[in-house]
Amino acid sequence: MRVLIVDDEPLILNGLVKIIGEAAPLGTEVFRADNAFEALELMTECMPDVTVTDLHMPEKNGFELIEAARESGLCDRFIILTGYDEFEYVRRALRTGVMDYLLKPLGKDEIAALLERIEQELPSEADPEYSNHAKRILAYTKTHYMNDLSLDHLGELMSLHPKYISSLFKRVTGDTFVNYLNGFRIKEAQRLLRSHGRLSANAIGKKVGFEDKHYFTKVFKKYTGMTPGAYRDEGKLEYPASGEEACGAAGLELRDKRS
Numbered sequence: 001m002r003v004l005i006v007d008d009e010p011l012i013l014n015g016l017v018k019i020i021g022e023a024a025p026l027g028t029e030v031f032r033a034d035n036a037f038e039a040l041e042l043m044t045e046c047m048p049d050v051t052v053t054d055l056h057m058p059e060k061n062g063f064e065l066i067e068a069a070r071e072s073g074l075c076d077r078f079i080i081l082t083g084y085d086e087f088e089y090v091r092r093a094l095r096t097g098v099m100d101y102l103l104k105p106l107g108k109d110e111i112a113a114l115l116e117r118i119e120q121e122l123p124s125e126a127d128p129e130y131s132n133h134a135k136r137i138l139a140y141t142k143t144h145y146m147n148d149l150s151l152d153h154l155g156e157l158m159s160l161h162p163k164y165i166s167s168l169f170k171r172v173t174g175d176t177f178v179n180y181l182n183g184f185r186i187k188e189a190q191r192l193l194r195s196h197g198r199l200s201a202n203a204i205g206k207k208v209g210f211e212d213k214h215y216f217t218k219v220f221k222k223y224t225g226m227t228p229g230a231y232r233d234e235g236k237l238e239y240p241a242s243g244e245e246a247c248g249a250a251g252l253e254l255r256d257k258r259s
Contacts, residue, residue, distance in 0.1 A: 001024070001025060001027070001028045001029070001049050001050070001115070001118065001119045001122060002028070002029045002031065002046055002047065002048045002049050002050075003020060003024060003028055003029070003030050003031070003048060003049070003050055003051075003052065003115070004031045004032070004033065004039060004042060004043065004046065004048035004050075004051045004052070004075070005017055005020060005030065005031070005032050005033070005051075005052045005053075006032075006033045006034075006035070006036065006039045006051065006052070006053040006054060006057070006062070006065065007034065007053070007054040007057075007081070008034050008035055008054065008056075008057040008058060009054075010034065012054075012104070013032055013034060016052065016081070016106060017030055017032050019106055019108055019111065020052065020106075020111055020115070022108065023108045023109075023111050023112035023115065024111075024112070024115045025115060025116055025119045028115070028119075029046070031046050031048065035057055035058070035059065035060070036053075036057055036059070036060035036061070036062075036064065036065040036068070037059070037060060039051070039053070039065055039069075040065070040068055040069060040072070040074065043069060043072075043074035043075055044074060047074065047075070047170045047174075047175075047176065048075050049075075049077060049118065049122055049167055049170075050075070050077040050078070050079060050099070050115070050118050051065075051066075051069065051075050051077070051078050051079070052078075052079045052081055052111075053065055053066070053078060053079070053080060053081065054081055054082060055080055055081075055082040055084065055089065056082065056084070062080055062082075063092065063096060066078050066096055066098065067096075072176070072178065073166070073176040073177055073178030073179065074176060076151075076162075076163050076166050077099055077118060077163065078096075078098045078099060079098065079099050079100050079101075079102060079111075079114065080093050080098050080100070080101045080102065081102050081103075081104060081106060082101075082102075082103065082104065083103065083104040085103055089101070099114070099118070100114055102114075121161070121163065121164065121167075122164075122167050123164055123167050123168040123171060125171075130168075133158065133160065133164075133168060134168055134172045136158060137154060137158060137165060137168065137169070138172065138173075140154070140157070140158075141154075141180070141181060141184070142184065145181060145184050145185055145188070145208070145209055146185070146188075146207060146208055146209040147209065148209070149181060149209075151163075151165050151166055151177055165177070181209075182219050182223070183223060185208040185209050185210065185219075186208075186219065186220055186223040186224065188208045189204050189205065189207075189208045189216075189220060189228065190224070190231065192204045192207065192208070193228055193231055193232045193235065194232070194235045197232075201213075201216075201217075201227075201228035201229055201232070202216075204228065205217075205220075205228070216228070
């Protein structure tokens with residue numbers, strides 16, 4: 001299990017790392033970040049199974065961190081840790097869907113029981129169904145990547161909890177579900193851009209699962225470093241003209257010289 005701890009106060013962060021490191025199940029990896037931006041960057045590398053975060057941090061608070069992480073598919077389990085015992089915070093935490101709302105100072109027994117419960121929810125390679133689940137989910141994703149896929153949809157289809165599927169994706173592919181799906185879609189879009197010259201970039205985007213052309217361009221550029229149009233133009237330069245096109249070009253050049 002991977003646990004990320006986020007707190008902007010160094011002394012408290014050090015203490016949390018020590019307490020959680022001692023309380024967590026054997027084999028748990030503990031990562032640390034002192035602000036939300038560092039946490040989001042670290043999430044892309046370590047892909048935590050659960051994030052323990054303070055609420056009151058400069059620039060981006062704990063609730064904003066949770067929202068950003070969920071939107072990017074970087075983490076879906078959160079424990080809020082704060083020194084403020086206020087009903088409004090508790091209510092908002094419940095609405096946000098966090099696993100628990102803990103008050104500082106953190107009790108070792110309390111966090112140990114919570115982390116033990118989380119570990120039991122995670123997919124385990126020792127589970128005889130683990131391999132079958134992974135094969136079914138990956139096969140379905142690769143076959144239906146052009147459809148409107150989500151963890152909730154896969155969970156309902158496979159009769160598995162969306163959080164289980166999210167964790168399984170991370171363990172099997174080393175990536176989040178969203179990144180894996182988008183990466184697969186972009187690879188297919190690249191193939192179509194090179195092989196189907198008559199299809200517009202917008203049509204290709206829809207064909208691989210992106211209904212919004214602006215979002216398709218944004219994601220394509222993120223994965224390839226260029227827009228779909230630029231990628232197609234670059235391909236035209238790399239590949240020589242066909243025999244028919246070459247003859248046509250030669251004829252045109254000859255006519256130009258005679259005129």
